[in-house]
Amino acid sequence: MQWTLLAATLVAQHAAAQSMLRFACSQLVVERTDPLVDPGKKYTEHLHQIVGGNAFNVTMDPAQDPAQLSTCTSCSFQEDMSNYWTAVMFFKHKNGNYIRVPQVGNGGPQGKLVNKGGLDLYYIPQGKVTAFKKGFRMIAGSPNNKDTTRNKGNICNRCWTSSNENQFVGGAPCTGSDSMDVPADPKCKMIRQTVIFPHCWDGKNLDSADHASHVSYGGSRGASGGGACPASHPVRLPQIMYELMWNVTEFADKSIWPTDGSKPFQYSTHQDGASAHGDYIFGWKGDSLQKAMDAKCNLDRDCPKGGIHYQRPDKYSACTKPQQAPEQVDGWLKRMPAGAPAVKA
Template identity: 30%
Template sequence: MRPSPQRLPALLLGTALLATALGVGSLASAGDSGEAPAAAVTHTGHAMAVSTQGSGDDPDGDGYIPAVPQVTGVTPSTNTPPPRYFHEFQANCSVTHTAADDPIVYPGQPGKSHDHTFMGNTSTDAGSTTSSLYGGTTTCKAPADASGYWMPSLYKGDRKILPVGPQTIYYKAGVTDYTSVRPFPKGLRFVVGDPMQSADQFRHHRGFVEGWECGDSYFNTDIPTSCPDRADVQLNIRFQAPSCWDGTYLDTPDHKSHMAYPVVKPGTNDNVCPADHPVALPMIEFKMAFPVNGDMSQVHLASGRGYSFHYDFFNAWEERTLKAMVDHCIVGGLQCDARGYDQTHPEAGAALDTDYRLP
C-alpha cells in the first residue's frame, strides 16, 4: 500500500516544482535522491528526482521499502518523565574508505554519486543491502554496530581530508519523553540534510546545531576561509537527524518522508513526535572533526559549498545490542560512552562488557 497523494504531495507535483518548493527541514525535500529515468533537476553534479532503480532491498524500484512488521497503533507520547539532562550514548566509528557510491540514493549504481567518506561497516558500497551489511565487519567500537554511516568527502584543493580516529555519532532522545524511545528497525535508512540547500536553508534546518566550527568561530553556514593554524584546531561540524518514524517504511523515494523531526506540543516546551510519524527513535547526531586549519580558502565538500553538508545512515545493528544500549542509556536517562557507561553514574553499570559486547 502506497501513501495517498495527500501524504506525499511533492512526489506527485514533479521534480521541477519540488526543487522550488524545498522548505527548511521539509519532509518533501528530495535532497540527495536517486536519478529519475525522466527529467531531473541537476545542481553541482547532483540529480533531484523521486524515482529509484530496482536493486537490493527494493527490487521493484518504486522507492518504497516496507517495514516487516510495521509498527501500528502508536500514539505520540506526551508524557513528561523526570527531567534528566542527558539521555544518550555514543557510537564511535572510524573512517573505512571513500568511494563515489551511495547505496541509499543510487543503489546498485557504483560511481554514480559524488565522493563519500564512509564509517562503520567496512563493506558499504553501491550494492549494499540490509543482509550484506548485517553482521559485517565494522570500525565502530561496538562490534554489533555494522551500520553504514557516510557523508560527502572534504577536500583542500584536490587533496582529500579524512577524519582521524573514532568519530562521535550520538544516539540521543529527540523527544521530551525519553522513556518512549525505541530502537531503530533493522534496515531503516535515511538521508539527513540536503546537498541542494541554500546557506539560509542550512542555517535554519531543524538539524542545524552549531554549523561549521574552528577555533573560536561558530555558527558558520559555510566553511570558514581561515582557521587558527594550531595543532589543537580542527574543522568541526555537528548536525542532527530526524527521530520520528512513520512505522511503515524503511525507506521512501525521497529517502526522508518516512522520518520527521519532533514538533513542540502546543502550550508547552515539550518536543513530541507528530501524529503521522508517531514512533520515537534515537536521534542521531554527527559530530565530525577534520584535521585541517590555517588557510581554508580551498576547502570544500564533494557536494559543493559547506552548506551542502548532509549525511546518510543505514541501520544494521544487531537487534539485542542496540536495544540494550537504547534501554540503558536513552530510556535510562544516562550520558553513556560506546560501552553504555556513564562516568557520573557508575552505580548504573554498563550495557556492554569491556570488549563492547553484550555480557
C-alpha cells in the first residue's frame, strides 16, 4: 500500500514538472474501416474504434485537411480535429459468442477523464518539439505482430486490480508487470492498454509505405517524452500516447471463460495483446498544437496563451457519425467482425 501511494505521488510530481496535454476522446464511430492500411475499403479485416474529427472517412485523402472539413470533434480540445483509432477488445464466452468489453475514462493522480468509449490522449513534449505538419500520419505497433517481446516498452497491458479507475495501480506505463499479452486473471477489474507512438521524425516525409519508417522511437522507451533522436530521424515530435481502460469486472467469473484453450479477452485482430496498435492522422487547426507545446499548456485545461480551448464531455461526446461499413457491433455476436458482416447471437 505504501509503495502504491509513493508511486502515485512520484507520477503526480513528474506530471506537475512536465507539462503535457492529457485529454479524453469519446467514440466517433466503431466500424471496419482503416484509411491508412486499407484506404477506400469497407469491411476491413478487423474492427476499429475511431475518435476525433467527424471528417473521418474511408479514404482520408492526404491532400484534404481534417481541420478544415470537420464540423465537430469527439475530443475535448475543440481545435483538435485529428483522428485516432485502435482495435477493440472482446470477451469470448465459453459458448463461443463474443461481446465488446465496456470502457471507462482514466483516473489517477492527474484527475479523472470522462469519455464515452474511445480513449485518452497524451501529447508529451521533452524540451523543444516540432508539431506535426498538415498531412502527417503514422502507425504504432502492428495488427499482425505475434511477438510478445517486440515493442514491449511502448505497447502494453496492465492488470488493474482496483474497481475504481481513480485509484492508481502500478508505476509508469509499460513498466513493472505490464505485458504485451492481455492479462487473463480474475483479479483484474480492468485492463489498461497503452500505445506509445514514435517521437522522432525524418523531417521530410509526412508518411511512408509502412506508415512507420518516417518516424523512430529514438533512444528510449516509455512515456518520458522520448530519448535522443537518431541522425536519420533528427526532428523531435511531441510523444503521443493512447490509454484505454477496458472494464472487465463483469467477466471475472472464470466459469464463463472459454474451455477450448482460447483466451477470454481478445483484441479484434483475432490475436493476442501483441497485435495491439494505434493509428494517427494529424488534424489540429492551424498552428494550434505548436503554440500549445511552446506555451507548455497542461492537461485538459483551457490554455489561452496556447490558443486551445476545452469543451465539456456532453459536447465532445455528442460528436458521432454513422458507420460507413454498417454492421452489428453491439451486444452478443456469434463471431468477431471479420470477413462477412457480424451476426447477432
